[in-house]
Amino acid sequence: MPRPESLTELHGHADGRRARDLGQCRTSEKIDRLSTPDRFPSRDRAICRLVQRVFGEMMSDTHAIAVIGLGYVGLPLAVEFGKTRPVIGFDVNAGRIDALRKGSDSTLEVSEDELRNAAHLSFTTDPADLAAATIYIVTVPTPIDAYKRPDLTPLLRASETLGMVLKPGDIVIYESTVYPGATEDDCVPVLERESGLTFNDEFFVGYSPERVNPGDKTHRLTDIRKVTSGSTPDVADTVDALYASIVTAGTYKAESIRVAEAAKVIENTQRDLNIALVNELAIIFNKMGIDTEAVLKAAGTKWNFLPFRPGLVGGHCIGVDPYYLTHKAEVIGYHPQVILAGRRINDGMGAYVAGQLVKAMLKRRIQVDGARVLVLGLTFKENCPDLRNTRVVDVVRELQDYGVQVDAHDPWSDAEEARHEYGLDLVQIPQDGVYDGIVLAVAHEEFKAMGAGAMRCFGKADHVLYDLKNVLDVQESDLRL
Known part of the structure; x- marks a missing residue:
């Protein structure tokens, strides 16, 4: 695939062009701010020149970025930059x-075509290969x-690995959710110890928290506004410009790394x-014999009622991030x-x-x-x-503690x-007519299409159908949360 002539060439639709053009305007402003190092004291001039060199290389599209960790967060990022x-x-x-x-992503976040179109992306398990990057x-x-x-542990080990290849002028950006500080x-300190360089x-x-929502094909990396930050004002500009080059939804530059860290951890804590x-x-309404979903629908008629639903x-x-903050x-x-x-x-x-x-x-x-x-369902969310x-x-x-024999069926899960x-x-393939209880735990599309009748076929003549996700009408299940 030939290198595109411009950033806007990658996005034919008007919204994409406007967002990318805006990103280029921001980038130009940041280059201007970094172009006059002589206005700083001598120590700061040295820092500015280092940042200016890296920034120029980064925006020239000729020097490599390394993405460490290629899961649900890292792979989409690597693919987008790799275009x-x-x-x-x-x-x-x-x-x-x-x-x-081989072009296969087991997380299903990136398609074969998207992997193929990331013509400048390479993969490795060799830490020595990381030395070619500057970001x-x-x-x-x-x-x-x-x-x-x-x-x-994973974060500190990644830092150790990077410390061994870190060079003067390099920038390390963390996206993993952490507590402030x-x-x-x-x-x-790990980067300093392993590299021998001074922070x-x-x-x-820099710090730019991930906001990936696994399985969501509507809100993807480029569609979600990105919070950015850096360890100096100029590095903050550099990090912001880097993400602005791929995120059409725009960026938000936080006042400090700690602010960006705190913002991320409270997003999930609030939810x-x-x-x-x-x-x-x-729990309260179940004790009262009141259908919770009916209550939430009625309350939801007010404009400022938040549409949350009960569940696992x-x-x-x-389920993890609040413990970092506490x-x-x-x-x-x-x-x-x-x-x-x-x-x-x-x-x-x-x-x-279970009770x-x-x-x-x-x-x-x-x-x-x-x-x-x-x-029915084992993944932590639907269609993922x-x-x-x-x-x-x-x-x-x-249920196993009660002496129940539990079978789990999930068309999305990897059995191994x-x-x-x-x-x-x-x-x-669950057997028909053998179960005393059926729990609809995850609202996969396959289960929605199945309907209550097909689910009940798995049960004995007398069984209990528990709908945790309110997929079925209230009269179609025996229990719901």
Whole structure:
């Protein structure tokens, strides 16, 4: 594929042209600001010249960007940049790299055509290859451990790897969700130690939090406004211009790296708390015998009522990120109450769902110990193969504790991953007429198309159908959240 003559050539529609032209205007302004280093004191002039060199190389589309971590976040980023400039896509998973080289993305975030069109993108597992880059973007996971404490291991290992190839003038941009201060307090010392270079003298950092929504084909990387930041004002301009070159929705330059880190972590904390509220409401209304969905629809007729729905809260963001913020709060001497209360409610929903199903089965005189239950859906959200931190597994484990034999069926899940991560053997084709309970846990399109009648075919003559996602009409299921 030949290199496009301009950025606007990549986007034929009018909105894309306007957004890209705006990005180019911003870029020109930033180049002008960086073009007069003599107005700074001597030390700052040296810094400015380093940033100016890197900035010029970066915007010339001739020097490489390296993306570290090629999952749901990193791969779309590498592909988008790889349309117009050299990009080194790095991942420690050799199987992942082999598949991408063959044009296959198991996350389904990027199509074969999109991979093919990223003509300047190469893939590697060799850290030495990263030395060819001047800009490094880190998109590795930031999970929690068994005690719900932040686990920065992937982030710090990525920083160690980059520290060994870092050169004067290089910029490292982090996208992984962290608590405020992690980039400068935890990652930068690793970069300094491994590289022997001095932060903000010889290398620089930025932070631009990812906002990927796995499985969402409407809100994709280029369609979501990007928050950016840098360790100096000029680096902040550089980072902002870099993302403005690919994000048609525009960018927002935060006042500091800590502000950008905090903004990201509260995005998901706010959503977690809103879901916790409706989960608690669902528990209350269920005790009252009131249909929660009916209540939410009625309340939703007011213009400022937020349309959240009850459910299991999993995935790599919402069920994890609040613990990063609460950890940092406790480190500085404050014990959060509201945030952790919301987490307790959401973390307890798997047990609540299992308990409701067991009660309904007992009311029908169905023997629970030894009963068979089919769970439809295992991924953490609909129409997406992502199994990370899925809370459907909480329902499975709770039912197993009651002595129930649980089968899980999910057309989107990778069977090997489900076995490796959760010890579950997925059922490819559930048997008809053998289940005492059926739980619709994930609203995949396949299950919506199936309908209540086909779902009930899996059940015995007397069974309980529990619709967690309100996919079915209220009269079509026996229980719903």
